[in-house]
Amino acid sequence: MPNTKTKVAFKGTPEQEAELKKFIAEIKHEKGATMPILQKAQEIYGYLPEEAQVIIAEETGIPLTEIYGIATFYAQFALNPKGETQISVCLGTACYVKGSGDVLQKVVDTIGCEAGSITPDGKFSIDATRCIGACGLAPVMTVNGEVYGRMTPAMVPEILKQYME
Amino acid sequence: MDMVNVKVNGIPVSVPAGSTVLEAANAAGVDIPTLCYMKEINAIGACRMCVTEVTGARGLVAACVYPVAEGMEINTNSKKAFDARKRTLELILSNHRMECTTCARSHNCELQQLANEYGVKEVRFGDPGSLQPQIECSTAHLIRDNSKCVLCRRCMAVCNHLQSVAVIGASERGFATHIGSPFDRGLGEVGCISCGQCIAVCPTGALTEVDDTDKVWAALADPTKHVVVGTAPAVRAALGEEFGEKIGTNVEGKMVAALRRLGFDGVFDVNAGADLTIMEEANELVERVKTGGVLPMITSCSPGWVRFCEQYFPEFIPNLSTCKSPQQMFGAMMKSYYAKQAGIDPKDIFVVTAMPCTAKKYEIRRPDEASVDGLWDIDATITTRELAKMIRKAGIKFERLPDEKFDPAFGDFTGAGVIFGATGGVMEAALRTAVETLTGEELKKLDFTEVRGVAGIKEASYEVAGMTVKVAVASGMANAKELLERVKRGEATYHFIEIMGCPGGCVNGGGQPIQPGSVRNFVDLRAERAKALYAQDAAMPIRKSHESPLMKKVYAEYLGKPGSHLAHELLHTSYSKRSRYPGLEAEKA
Numbered sequence: 011m012p013n014t015k016t017k018v019a020f021k022g023t024p025e026q027e028a029e030l031k032k033f034i035a036e037i038k039h040e041k042g043a044t045m046p047i048l049q050k051a052q053e054i055y056g057y058l059p060e061e062a063q064v065i066i067a068e069e070t071g072i073p074l075t076e077i078y079g080i081a082t083f084y085a086q087f088a089l090n091p092k093g094e095t096q097i098s099v100c101l102g103t104a105c106y107v108k109g110s111g112d113v114l115q116k117v118v119d120t121i122g123c124e125a126g127s128i129t130p131d132g133k134f135s136i137d138a139t140r141c142i143g144a145c146g147l148a149p150v151m152t153v154n155g156e157v158y159g160r161m162t163p164a165m166v167p168e169i170l171k172q173y174m175e
Numbered sequence: 176m177d178m179v180n181v182k183v184n185g186i187p188v189s190v191p192a193g194s195t196v197l198e199a200a201n202a203a204g205v206d207i208p209t210l211c212y213m214k215e216i217n218a219i220g221a222c223r224m225c226v227t228e229v230t231g232a233r234g235l236v237a238a239c240v241y242p243v244a245e246g247m248e249i250n251t252n253s254k255k256a257f258d259a260r261k262r263t264l265e266l267i268l269s270n271h272r273m274e275c276t277t278c279a280r281s282h283n284c285e286l287q288q289l290a291n292e293y294g295v296k297e298v299r300f301g302d303p304g305s306l307q308p309q310i311e312c313s314t315a316h317l318i319r320d321n322s323k324c325v326l327c328r329r330c331m332a333v334c335n336h337l338q339s340v341a342v343i344g345a346s347e348r349g350f351a352t353h354i355g356s357p358f359d360r361g362l363g364e365v366g367c368i369s370c371g372q373c374i375a376v377c378p379t380g381a382l383t384e385v386d387d388t389d390k391v392w393a394a395l396a397d398p399t400k401h402v403v404v405g406t407a408p409a410v411r412a413a414l415g416e417e418f419g420e421k422i423g424t425n426v427e428g429k430m431v432a433a434l435r436r437l438g439f440d441g442v443f444d445v446n447a448g449a450d451l452t453i454m455e456e457a458n459e460l461v462e463r464v465k466t467g468g469v470l471p472m473i474t475s476c477s478p479g480w481v482r483f484c485e486q487y488f489p490e491f492i493p494n495l496s497t498c499k500s501p502q503q504m505f506g507a508m509m510k511s512y513y514a515k516q517a518g519i520d521p522k523d524i525f526v527v528t529a530m531p532c533t534a535k536k537y538e539i540r541r542p543d544e545a546s547v548d549g550l551w552d553i554d555a556t557i558t559t560r561e562l563a564k565m566i567r568k569a570g571i572k573f574e575r576l577p578d579e580k581f582d583p584a585f586g587d588f589t590g591a592g593v594i595f596g597a598t599g600g601v602m603e604a605a606l607r608t609a610v611e612t613l614t615g616e617e618l619k620k621l622d623f624t625e626v627r628g629v630a631g632i633k634e635a636s637y638e639v640a641g642m643t644v645k646v647a648v649a650s651g652m653a654n655a656k657e658l659l660e661r662v663k664r665g666e667a668t669y670h671f672i673e674i675m676g677c678p679g680g681c682v683n684g685g686g687q688p689i690q691p692g693s694v695r696n697f698v699d700l701r702a703e704r705a706k707a708l709y710a711q712d713a714a715m716p717i718r719k720s721h722e723s724p725l726m727k728k729v730y731a732e733y734l735g736k737p738g739s740h741l742a743h744e745l746l747h748t749s750y751s752k753r754s755r756y757p758g759l760e761a762e763k764a
Contacts, residue, residue: 060358060759073335074365074756075344078357082346 018091018132020061026054027065034069044072044080048087057088085140090128093135095173097121099161100150102141109162110149114138116163117151120170134173181247196227196238200251206693207251208260208289210267210327210378212239214696217332222325223263224289228253235259261293269301271379272308272322278380285378285691286325313361315540316369316385316533316685321353324381329692330354330373337678339653340483342367354381357756364758366486368652370479370676371533371558371685376695384533384686388565390555394525395438402525403441403513404434405505405585408449409531409596409681410559412707416688417563418573423703425711428578433566434529435579441513443585445528446592448505449604451729452476453591453720455746456498456601457608458737460671464613464642469493471647471662471669474601476500478538479676479685481750483652488659489752494672497747499552501595502528502535503544505585506552507745512733513585514547521547525554529562531596531684534676543748558686587725590621590711590718597705598650598680599626599633602673606637606646607719609671613640621718627709629679629701632658634667645669651678679705 033050037043047070051062058081067074081087099105099114114125114136121134128135144150147159151169158169177192183203190199195218200207210222220237227238228250235256243249250256268290275281309321326345331354334343342356342365356365374382394402415426434442460472475481475496484491499507505528510521528535538544539553546552557565566573580586591607594600603623611618625635626646631654636645647669649658655674661667677684679701690700712718720726734742754760 063357064756064759073341073344074357075331075335075341079344079346083348 018128018130020059022055022059022061030054030062030065031069034066038070043070044077048077048081052087055091057091059091088126090126090135091132093128093133095134096137096152096154097134097170098137098139098142098152099125100140100142100144100148100152101138102145102148104141104145105149108148110151112163113149113151113161113166116166117170120167179243179245179247181243181245181249183249184251190243192243194243196229196236196241196243196247196249197225199243199249200227200238201697205251207238208292209239209692209696210285210289210325211329212692212696213329213332213376216336217327217329219328222267222327224260226259226263227251227256257293260289261295264290264293264295265298265300267325268295268298269303270306271303271325272306272320273303278323279383279386280377280380280689283689283691284380287379288691311355311361312385313363314367314369314385314537316371316536317362317367317374318383318385319354319362320381320383321355322381323379324354325379326352326354327378328354329376329378330382333372333376337651337653338368338370338372338676339656340366340368340370340487343373358758360758364756364761366755366757368479368482368486368676369534369537369685370652372677373685374533375683375685375687375689376692377689378692384558384560385536386561386564387536387555387557388561388568391527391557391565394527394554397525399523400525401440401517401519401523402438402527403443403509404439404527404529405443405445405448405502405509406430406434406529407445407502407531407596407681408593408600408708409684409687409704410529410562412596412682412704413531413687414559414563416690417560418566420574422690422694422698422700423707425707426573427711428580429573429576430562431581432576432579433571433573436571436576437565437569439527441517441582441584443505443509444581444588444592445501445505445530446588446595447585447723447725448501448503448508449476449592449595449601450589450720450723450726451504451508451746452498452501452595452601453604453608454726454730454737455504455742456496457605457612457720459496459498460605460609461612462738464670471672472496473672473674474605475748475750476595476601477534477674477676477681478532478541479534480652480655480674482534482537482753483655483676484674485750485753486755487656490663491659492750492752495750497743497749499544499746499748500538501592502530502556503538503552503748504746506539506544507546508585508729510547510550510552511745512729515733516584521550526552528553528556529559530556531559531681531687532677533558533685535686541748546745559684559688560686563688585725587723589720589723590713590715591720592723593708593712593715596681596708597627598629598675598678598701599623599648599673600680600708601675602626602646602648602671604720605671605673608721610637610639610644611719611721618719626673627705629699629705631678634669644671646671646673648673650675650680652676654678682708 225238226235311319411427591604682704
């Protein structure tokens, strides 16, 4: 999944920054502190903005390159915030063999941004997820938590239209 | 030391306990192919080219990380190992954009050589023909094309461990894994210092310098331009490697002859620029010591180091000598003193330098490096590698060239200028002049051996005119960082520090001839090349910059005295704090 870099403006607050810095100061001397710090940052901001990664690099002395390498290595980290409307397409084994790859492509084409990213206006974000446990309905798409089963690419525009108004 | 006895392809050999299979094989005179391995800094067993059969192991082992054991029998050339290596090569090539005929690294590519040696005729996997270039060219010195990257991580290792700059890393995972910089920004946006060490260790054509030879050819073909060239000390110590000479051969005479045959109107030596740097820098040091100026004073010859300082240690900017680098001084003198002497309008002079350095490509367009009528001091700079390329293109039979001498107008230099190319050289050259200036007496011994050698950090103190002068020398930015941290913590105090961007100094610069891992891992390029310079210095009649006839003439006829108003205008520069994350800052603004 291309975890492309943030395209929407950073909206972090001084309070969020202070909270992150406080956490880093508490934990940075412990071995293996990087993962918990990144998890905390994601908890605070909802994703890992560049600005937060720079703060982590500066405060810990770990090169930014390494922070970014870890952030892009693990699927649990998001480099983009979630959109007002969050679309997820399951790429778990069952959904995938039933054609969810084509469904995802149709979503990408309809919305106009890549999986793992967000539209510049912040309205829509697309995720390709692992199994969400609804294999009986494969292929599955969720929009803001609403589950749509037995999807075909042709169904995508009709469903998304209601979220575009 | 505990020794272990093993057999490599039947050859008995005794190696220190803890040696790897690769080291044991080398001791037995056997080469095992490697793509990722770099001694001390990248022993990661990632590329799988060095897989080898050893007794006591279930499958093949990665020779670069597998330790030897008593009685081990190592078979580097078994069919199983050959087959595995060939398959690995095919897999690497399945994702490698092969344009070997036109690639800058053709004939000097470790992957190409291995593919040939292992007889890889076709690639059974993937569709390498469909790969598109993936070019990153945000800096003045480097081009990255990830379509030729083999993910060996040597570039990451040098950037991280030797330079502590760490702006190159691997992101994402699986097939998407790629080498890049934070946020996949260009190197120019993330705090790269342009040292080019990554280029020098890349096994393929994924990292190459920006080729500026066309600019030089164009100037040489322009009848309205008076084209002059200057060569850095370190170039003569390595250029021969491009033409089959032994590492550490000084080819100064042939290099001069080649430059003349390329058509340069003046063939000069940046060594003379180095002598000039010493005149100014030694004077600056003496002034700072006498007047209570900012100490320690730190050298400013290396643009990689200067940029590192501006980005990572801005608190030391007041400590940086205001002297321009020898290259920039050379350029400024060409467009002022030389222009006047030769009766040529400075704007018709095109100044080229041949350098062991890629950061020079960045340095020549720094602000405050255009001292005559707003003309850039240097018009184009090429690396040792690019110079070799020009010599080859011109059909010059390098090995058959006679030894020639530099043109006298700015080609006369001292032993002090020569040793600038090795770590500790600037310190030694400056001490030769500064000590005589402070004491007013002639030095009995010119060799300051304490500051020589390839150690990352060197310290010495000298009794000079009733005071103890403490000096330190560091090369490679990881060492510089360690030294500066010590100074910051107050654990060490010095009067004078020499810092060079590349480990070992300019002889091991990012623009020097590329040696494959098989050589680099077992030969100390820094030491071998430096020997050529120290030998030349030892044999020179004049070994102190202030005794150079050219320097005496230049100051008597033109500059006045070191630190004069004119000298400041032409030969000194300024520095400013720079962001580590210029890309991000620019976006915010």
